[in-house]
Amino acid sequence: MSPVLPELPWAALLILLPLSGATAAALWPPAARAIGLLTTAAGLLLVAGLGAMVADADTLRHPVGGWGAPLGIELRADAMSLVFLAATALVGLGVAVYADSYFERAQARGFWPLWLFLLGALNALFLSADLFNLYVTLELMGLAAVALTALSGGRAALSGAMRYLLATLLGSLVYLLGVALLYHATGTLDFTLLAERLEHGPASRTALGLMGAGLALKTALLPFHFWLPPAHSSAPAPVSALLSALVVKASFYILARLWLELFAPLSGLEGAGTGEVLGWLGMAAVLWGSWQALRQSRIKLLVAYSTVAQIGYLFLAFPLLTAAGLPDPAAWRAVLWLVLAHALAKAAMFLAAGNLLRFGGHDRIPDLDCVAQRLPLTVAAFALAGVSIAGLPPTGGFIGKWLLLEAALLQGRWDLVAVMLLGGLLAAGYVFKVVGHFFTPAATGHAARPVPPAMEWTALSLAILALLLGLAPAWLLPWLDLAAAPGPAEAVP
């Protein structure tokens, strides 16, 4: 299909390159910036190469160490992992360029290796087909994310990071306990073999509960969202963007994989019942998160609560899957679309918020002082991204929510439909609340600091990508249809 890109072990390169970059940047700090920017940019090329091969072969497997499952670990790349890898590469590049202007020299020295570790961990996670290997990637990702959160060293950032560390450690250990049960129930850690061997029973039920709870905690699904607003709102702006756009999606990815491939195909309690529970939590998250966002008076907190709500949308697909007892590709392609759209738009929003903070020295919404005239690019970025988050046409967020709405309507799930519509209204409310203040003068004037052009343009570029996503459904939908029909079908060799 693609004569341009040769057949290379793209998956292995996607993991090795950033991790080697991180080690090199730690060893030789003066080169950290160059290594960081180059490695991040190379990620796009590697994802493209992998994508060309996945388009040809559907699912690629790479036996690490040459052993193959169950003795060894296998990497797996398919359309679903590719959606997450692509989001990581795109958002990562935008954020890296932004961060290059954002951080002072001393903080930049800390940022580059930590970011490359995070990038490597994310890529490794999206490519892993082994439950224990996923635990190690989760820890690598979690520690890198915590360290990045604390980078600014302020009291709020430190306590946000500490809360985050405890939550993420607890989440991974509870997940690991589930892994222990599954391993001894089936004698394997490999997804495909597990799907063949796992049987309905107390062990699989308990494992599902443990892994689901651990991953929901890491994904900040209500009522486990308590750690997210303090961490995401107090981190440096580029880090907030990475956390909201990518890191919470990583644990969601594992949860979705587990669900689609292992637990939903089982009969009994593992299936429908838990799907309903996750759906309810998702609904609660949409309403509660949006309502909290509407009440905030600071932009970064508002955007962080909006993440709590948008994560809720991702979980609305779980009851849609199990109602029919079979995977519903329509619901899943909607989820994947939302993942991409939210990653781009939320990153743009946090970067724009960072610009406003840099400009005025604060991010209090009522005190925004005619920023529309003074930072037009940033304001455009925030507004465009906000329109996508609120799910209004013609943006990527609109298509995602439309697809999800369609799936819910087809199954007659009026409760989900009502929540989606209400959530959309609330989101429009909090976005326009901020945008409205962009045009008003503040009661007291503020000293303004210049914002480097690279910081404005990267925020705008990501927002424009979120918009373009809404204009390209015909081009992207076949991909997502491929990605949305994995799982049970794959379990039959």
Add this chain to the structure above:
Amino acid sequence: MSGAGLYALAGVALVMLGLYGLAVQAHLLRKLLAVNILGSGVFLVLVGLGGPAQAGPDPVPHAMVITGIVVAVSATALGLVLMLKLTTTGGRPTLEDDTPGEDPEA
């Protein structure tokens, strides 16, 4: 019940103790102790469930636990540094009276 089963059950008890400690203790050093005990409990379940079977012990959980121990010490080290830095900036090694929303970037 075999000896291995006893250890697996002790692991479950440790997990619960760790969870409880993490939830009710305010001091961050104690919370980190609780996480470590929780982790030890998980490791005991992982190996204890395999037990000394007829075919001899299963080395795969052993390797996983060694990996887990190294990850745990790394996380503990990071947690302790965070705790100290938090105490230098705020006076007390707890998270109690922090309300989100103050002072975004120092």
Add this chain to the structure above:
Amino acid sequence: MSLLQTGIDALLALGLVWLAWRALACPDLFRGIVLFIAFGLLMALAWVRLEAPDVALAEAAIGAGLTGALLLAALARLHRIAPAGTRADTREAWRNGPALLLVLAGAGLGLAVLSLLPEPAGLQAQVAAELGRSGVSNPVTAVLLNFRGYDTLLEVLVLLLALLAAWSLEAEPPRREAPPGPVLDLLLRLLLPVLVLAAAYLLWAGAHAPGGAFQAGAVLGAAGVLALLAGWRLQPRLTGLPLRLAIAIGPGGFLLVAWALLLAGRPLLEYPPALAGALILLIETLATLSIAATLAVLFQGSRPGAEPPA
């Protein structure tokens, strides 16, 4: 299984739970940490009883030893920063509501564990079948460095990451310290060679007997911790690139091996069987150095070479 052995196991299991509870509940933090170290040593005994000697060594050296040292060092620093913050009054914190909930959850979890106990599945047979091609004869080392070597690569990177994270935070300005006492200094001169030899033995033995890079690295790291306690410091000219090299050479060497194999057209981390033993020894040796350096530097707290404030 004899009654006596079951009795020992039951006592050990109860002792673990009791020590964990005391470590979390006693009002004095210092005592809590000491109890936690005792808990770690008891865990090591439990690993021995579970026929997991490799884990027992790792637990004693890392879980109890170095984690304990890190905790005690942190408590001492905490005492300097905020003397009031070193006490944790737990009496009012212990509540009954959540406890009941956790007992119920624990009972459910215990039942799930019991359901698996009769015939747990595992990978003993597969490991035994491929052990001959792994390059080592200790099955745990074979899993750690060959069958699941990729996990171990990520794990040494986690350790490096933790150190970088600690450095990026710069927890505490380094301080001037009193010169070491002559007795401690002399003791250390006697003890250090023994520890270095022990580490070398553990590293070499890991190929066929319990031991390996992590245990050896922890013992070597403990030697570093002792040296730091005695007041020894790296010479300033060694705290820059040489120290960073020592810290990064483990993960870096592992990554270079991975690149070389990939360039040779093999899958990620697939060793040629003839070279497997040598490659594993190389990776483990470099990892031992890095693990030791990283653990010792983490213990010291501040970045070596940073100037104390005048």
